[in-house]
Structures are given as C-alpha cells and as structure tokens.
Amino acid sequence: MSTIQIKKINKANLNNRIVIVSGDKDIAAIGLSKEQSAFVKNQIKLEKKSITVNTYDGFIFIYIIENKKTHFLTLEQCRLAGNGFLGAINSQKITKIQVEDISRKNLETLAFVEGLALGNYQFIKYRASAKNETNSLNTIEVLSEGISKSEIELLGIQVDAVYLSRDLVNEPLSFLTAAQLGKEVQKMGKEAGFKVDVFNKAKIESLKMGGLLAVNKGSIDPPVFITMEHKPKGAVNKKPYIFVGKGVVYDTGGLSLKPTEGMATMKCDMGGAGAVAGALYAIAKANLPVWVIGLAPVTDNRPDGNAVVPGDVITISDGTTVEVLNTDAEGRLILSDALVYAQKYDPLFVVDLATLTGAAARAIGRYGIVALGTATDDFDKLKASGNQVHERLVEFPLWDDYSELLKSDIADIKNIGGITAGATTAAKFLERFTTYPWVHLDIAGPAFLDAPDAYRGKGGTGSGVRLLFDFIRTKAEV
8 A cells, every 4th residue: 555644743844845824914924035925926916826936945835725615615625735736746756745734724724635645645556667656755744733633643544544445446356356355354454453254155155145146156256245343342322333335346247248448447346345444444543432334245246157147036135036137237236135234233324335337427427426315314414424525425316116117027126227217226226125224325436537536546536435434423523
C-alpha cells in the first residue's frame, strides 16, 4: 500500500507551506514580503483561488476558501483544492508539506487535507519503473489551533482505510483470488484489531449457501465467506449494524459472457467487499464504541464446463428457489445468502454495497450512489453522511409493483426483471431476503473509474468506506 503520514504540529517549521485563508484579510498573517504580497493581491483580483509563491527557499501555496451554496459543497470544493496542489508538490519533489489553518476553518481545513492525501494515492505495484514514478509527498503536517490531535488521527485512519480498499479493488485476479481476499482481510483485521473468520467451501456447503455455490460452479478456485466483527466493550448498541459487500473477484458474466470491452475492468466487481473491509478497518482502528459486523460472500464468476446455465434453478440458504435466466446477474445470488446469514444477528440495520447493475451506473454515472431500502431513520442518517463526505445517495423507488417483473413460471423468483428499472428490480430481488431495516447501495458508477477524477483518482476509488465510517462515527457520538 502506498502510504502518507498526517500529523498535527504546534509550530511552523517548514519552508514548503500551504496556507488556507478566507480572503484578503488573512493575507497579512502569512508573512509575505512586500513584493510577494502585491503579487498575491493581484492574483486575488483576477479571482484566483489557488496561488503559488516561489520563495526560492521553498514554496508557499495559498488557497482561498470558496463558499458554495451549502456547507457540504464548500467542503467538497476544499477537497478538490487540496488535490489540485499535488501536481506542483510532486513535480518539485517535495516530501513534506505544512498546511496552516490561518482562516480558523476547522472542517474546511480537514477536508482540504483529506483531498490532498487521497489524491496522492498510487497503485504502481506491477510497474518495473515504480521506484522512479512514486509520488514524492509522504508527510502532511497540520498547523491549526482549532483542530485536535485526535481529529487528525481519525483523518489519517480514514485515508489509510480508503488506500487499503483501493488496493484490493485494483489488484488483478492473478493475485486476488477469493482465498487471497480472505487472507488480505485477515491481515487488515490483525492490524486494526477486528475479528475475521473465513469460511471455506465445506463450511459454505454446510450452510447451504446455494447462491454463492452456484456462481462458483464455473470456477476452479473455491469460494470463501468472510465475516468481520468489531465488538468493543461498552458498545452503544446491543444489536449490531451489519455491512454486506459483494465479493466477485472477477466477473466474466459466466455463460452469459460479457463482451471483451465490458470485461476488462471486472476485477472491480468485489468493490463492495473492499468497501466493507475498509470500513471495518477504520472503525476498529479508531476503536469506535459501536458493534459492527461485516459480511462478504466471495468468488469469481467463470464459464467453465460445470457452470450454471441460463434456465437452471438454484436454492438459496433460506429455501427460496431462483430461476437463473442470466448468469451475469450473479451478484444478487451471492448477496442473498449473505443477507439471509445476517438474520441470525437480529441486526439494528443492514447496508449492502455492490457493483451490481449497469443500470445504476447509466442512471447517475460516477456522481453518486443509487440507494434503495426499507429503513427510515437510519436511511436518512446514511444520506446525511453521504452529503458530508460527498458520496451522495440518490434514492430510487422500491415499489411493490416491481415484484411482478421477478415472477418465475417454475421457481419462487427469477434473477432478472427485464430491460426496464434494472437497478430497482435487482434491489427488489435482494429485499426478499431481508427481515430487518435495510438499505442497498449500488456503487457500480463510482467504485471504479476509467479516467482520473480529482482525489478519487483512476481505478478503484474506495467508494463506500468514508460513507460507512462517517455513519458509524455519528452513532458513536450518540
């Protein structure tokens, strides 16, 4: 994992600085020369918000906070601004940068540092020239009277968790098989202090997880089912919050084979499992006083000789029979077993995350997460967290009418609902296996990007980690 250290300091000690200001009135506090001050004021007149001053001993980067129509959007603009300075910082081979909060805008400064840190992520493990391509920046020092050491530590934990999630999503199948994903999550659990169990195929068979086993039939690699648990002493909740992540480490579509251009990035189809593992890492590392469980059914989906064929009928672990009409609608099959397994905990609230449908990606693109569910208050709180971290939730309807599209002639239900409302019919399929307040998050749009998108980068984004971590942080504060 590429890493970056974020720490609080109490005294300015670097030549290379980023100064965050609210406007002209803060410029005098930077300590610029007369000529430098005149240059900066002229840039402000030109409505520049990001200004670079070469002091010859180093660089002073100045960011003038842009107030948007809502505070959430102001915070996002700060993240984008933080990312925007990275090109100059790394091109100058700067290894350590000091961020000064002259404006005394605590949340804005934290967001700026977050964008700076997340944007610095790289996945260059497989490049022979990696040593020469590594970003120089490795340390961010924060100078602020209003931001506590604990706030900086929490931000560092969150950034590390996103990095780990991105690494998992970016790893190719040649490394990250189902079994290897289990091992990687065990490493994360050991480091952060949460419990991890990895069920093997025999255990999965004993639990009669017919959805997971059916998708795995075309693979030579066995499936695993990962459970993660953070249960601290004195937890504020007596029933757990549960996060369920889809873990298809590679999706060919099975016998309903995807075209080559649609298959090339399908290592990302375990983005839900990666997000859940990252969230549990952050929650446990921060030792938040909230009982949280993570579940991840994991396999690849391949078209081998014994693979499930369109028209087959399989049985989920609760006894529900499913007519499989499209083997590329496999995520809902493995998630159904995990949602049934979650029932044993009598949870307060369950959130599943999955790169589930192209329909969700086409509907809103990379700009948000399609959300559907049966929960009420916690759904609203999840939306609020989505706004806070700019992983916004767009609620789609979950009307009973959509159940008609999933009726099968020969089984209890079929696994696709036709060409219309694909994101909703997928969620409607999952709803059948829930007996508790629940929300489904379709992260197909933002989980993996083909082109760079500011601090989210290119490739795996870690979508969902910051959302879930913020949601549990609000629970810890109750």
